[in-house]
Amino acid sequence: MKHIGFIGTGVMGKSMAGHLLEKGYHIHLYTRTRAKAEDLLEKGAEWHETPAALAGRCDAVITMVGYPKDVEEVYFGEEGILSNAREGTLLIDMTTSRPDLAVKIAAEAEKRKLFALDAPVSGGDIGAKNAALAIMSGGSKKAFTLAEPLFKIMGENIQLLGDAGAGQFTKMANQIAIASTMMGVSESLAYAKAAGLDTAQVINTIETGAAGSFSLSKLGRRMLEEDFEPGFYVKHFIKDMRIAIESAKEMNLNLPGLALAESLYTRMSEAGYEDAGTQVLIKYYFQK
Amino acid sequence: MKHIGFIGTGVMGKSMAGHLLEKGYHIHLYTRTRAKAEDLLEKGAEWHETPAALAGRCDAVITMVGYPKDVEEVYFGEEGILSNAREGTLLIDMTTSRPDLAVKIAAEAEKRKLFALDAPVSGGDIGAKNAALAIMSGGSKKAFTLAEPLFKIMGENIQLLGDAGAGQFTKMANQIAIASTMMGVSESLAYAKAAGLDTAQVINTIETGAAGSFSLSKLGRRMLEEDFEPGFYVKHFIKDMRIAIESAKEMNLNLPGLALAESLYTRMSEAGYEDAGTQVLIKYYFQK
Numbered sequence: 001m002k003h004i005g006f007i008g009t010g011v012m013g014k015s016m017a018g019h020l021l022e023k024g025y026h027i028h029l030y031t032r033t034r035a036k037a038e039d040l041l042e043k044g045a046e047w048h049e050t051p052a053a054l055a056g057r058c059d060a061v062i063t064m065v066g067y068p069k070d071v072e073e074v075y076f077g078e079e080g081i082l083s084n085a086r087e088g089t090l091l092i093d094m095t096t097s098r099p100d101l102a103v104k105i106a107a108e109a110e111k112r113k114l115f116a117l118d119a120p121v122s123g124g125d126i127g128a129k130n131a132a133l134a135i136m137s138g139g140s141k142k143a144f145t146l147a148e149p150l151f152k153i154m155g156e157n158i159q160l161l162g163d164a165g166a167g168q169f170t171k172m173a174n175q176i177a178i179a180s181t182m183m184g185v186s187e188s189l190a191y192a193k194a195a196g197l198d199t200a201q202v203i204n205t206i207e208t209g210a211a212g213s214f215s216l217s218k219l220g221r222r223m224l225e226e227d228f229e230p231g232f233y234v235k236h237f238i239k240d241m242r243i244a245i246e247s248a249k250e251m252n253l254n255l256p257g258l259a260l261a262e263s264l265y266t267r268m269s270e271a272g273y274e275d276a277g278t279q280v281l282i283k284y285y286f287q288k
Numbered sequence: 289m290k291h292i293g294f295i296g297t298g299v300m301g302k303s304m305a306g307h308l309l310e311k312g313y314h315i316h317l318y319t320r321t322r323a324k325a326e327d328l329l330e331k332g333a334e335w336h337e338t339p340a341a342l343a344g345r346c347d348a349v350i351t352m353v354g355y356p357k358d359v360e361e362v363y364f365g366e367e368g369i370l371s372n373a374r375e376g377t378l379l380i381d382m383t384t385s386r387p388d389l390a391v392k393i394a395a396e397a398e399k400r401k402l403f404a405l406d407a408p409v410s411g412g413d414i415g416a417k418n419a420a421l422a423i424m425s426g427g428s429k430k431a432f433t434l435a436e437p438l439f440k441i442m443g444e445n446i447q448l449l450g451d452a453g454a455g456q457f458t459k460m461a462n463q464i465a466i467a468s469t470m471m472g473v474s475e476s477l478a479y480a481k482a483a484g485l486d487t488a489q490v491i492n493t494i495e496t497g498a499a500g501s502f503s504l505s506k507l508g509r510r511m512l513e514e515d516f517e518p519g520f521y522v523k524h525f526i527k528d529m530r531i532a533i534e535s536a537k538e539m540n541l542n543l544p545g546l547a548l549a550e551s552l553y554t555r556m557s558e559a560g561y562e563d564a565g566t567q568v569l570i571k572y573y574f575q576k
Contacts, residue, residue, distance in 0.1 A: 099483070122494070122497045122498055122499070123497060123498075124498070127497075134493060134494070134496065134497050136493055136494075157493065157496060157497075159489065159492075159493045161485055161486065161489060161490065161493065162484070162485060162486070165483075166483075166485060169479075169480065169483040169484075169485055170480070170485060170490055170493060170494070172479060172483075173476045173477070173479050173480040173483075173485070173490050173494065173499075174476070174493075174494045174497070174498070174499045175499075176472065176475050176476040176479050177472045177473055177475070177476035177494065177499040177501070177504060178472065178498055178499050179472060180468045180469065180471045180472030180475065180545065181468065181469045181472040181473075181499070181501055183468040183472075183544075183545035184464065184465045184466065184467060184468030184469045184471075184472070184545055184546075185465055185469075186545075187464050187465070187468065187543045187545050187546055188461045188462070188464040188465035189461070190541060190543070191457075191460060191461050191464055191532070191535075191536055191539070191541060191543065192457065192458070192461040194536075194539040194541050195387070195453075195454075195457040195460075195461075195535075195539065196450070197449055197450060197454060197457055197458060197461070198449065198450070201447065201449060202449070202458055202461050204447075205422060205424055205445065205447045205449065205458060205462075206410070206422070206424075206458070206461065206462045206465065208422065208445060209410045209411060209422050209445075209462070209502065210410055210411075210412070210462070210466055210502050210503070210506075210520075211410070211461075211462045211463075211465040211466050211469070211502070212501065212502040213465070213469055213500060213501035213502065213503070213504075214497070214498050214499070214500040214501065215498070215501070216465060216501075218498075232498075244479070247479075247483075248479055248482075251479070251482040251483065253478060253479060253482050253573065254573070255475040255478070255479065255573070256471075256548055256552070257468065257471035257472055257474075257475050257545070257548060257549070258475055260544055260545060260548055261545070264544070285541065285542070285543070
């Protein structure tokens, strides 16, 4: 496996493809906005005008695009991957996307004698940069074994969680836990602030006990510093929560905490914070 | 300071008073149900028939009772502490109770030349047993300095967070963070289970990243093992959440996540789980 296609070179994809390039793989690129690929092209990656052109040249194709509709287009579109990849090609969708779409891609891949994995990640831009991503994958053992050498270049905590869709299901479980936790952290600090407490001391006091969380220790501190730079964008979190809500509905599962968190973040997005980091939720509680 | 009164020897109070007794303090006891004090009485603690009788004999009085109404009665009742303590006595309420009640006790104590602290704890029965509690206190520096030697025998993370009420405010901030986080963990694992994933592997995969929390790692695992023994009782958590909701209302602060968590836990309590541990919330999502 030498020729690796990478479709989608946004903030994360760019770092991930860069790591593969550094390890000596021949990287083939396609992304909607060519300017976003320039850095990698200068370092020796090869540009293609369509996903189809790229797919025909690669042993493995990794996709890291924005929304499920982008995944759908890049796999199933006229100039898409599935109808243009050579037999035996490994397809890995690392976008956070719909579990049912991952199942659909895998089914179509099997028909065409391709290998497919869904493998969304967590760890954000910093995890991508430091090759420290958690990679949650779903698909066959064979596909996972083929992908593992690539995953090890991009991530640290690499797991196969089941058949096609299992990676996306796990990522959704991850986002569902974060959604209400962020609400709890925001409400806790909004209350502490309104009570006139030294909020930094409050975090120091409660983070080591039962109230402790990544969200409190990392994002809670950014809330207090009013540092709303995106580690993870509000708009992307809303996308993920909506996929999770839809997916839960299909299981007849009612998740009121998730629904509430999605509604609060949607309010924040409508108030102009869609490009802020998720810690901006604290502002919800001080709106007039 | 030699004579220490301890009012309320429930699961936690019993361990806390026991540590003071072991360090050589003369412990005076009062508790509603005398049977709960027998162990300590056998070890040399002295029994009193009323809070008043106890208060008149002690240099410091610690209270660790159930509900704010119990705190009110034991401090302000006819046979209460405030009208019966000797000048200069240190009063420490370690019950999780209303911030405004802590302020009221402190004001009355000042009038009577007594020292008062509110000092609720976190760490549960195990923290109390291992003398590893976090102690969040509010009151004067003088009162805190007097209390510190006692706190160091019962806890580890000992903080003065401000004037009277600041301990209770901080404890509420702690419970508010936990409330929505527990909802997030329950919903995440309910979803993972409904999706047919190996839920233990899901925890292993997501706990090291942005979804990580004490609730996920500790209580999430108990959810999966269907171990609903109380580390912290549903009924006590509901009490705390209701105090927090009332307190937030007084600040004109709307906390929808907290309100939702309180309503879910109330449903669980009504379904007969008031004496289960808070991790029983996972069952909410599988109710018919």
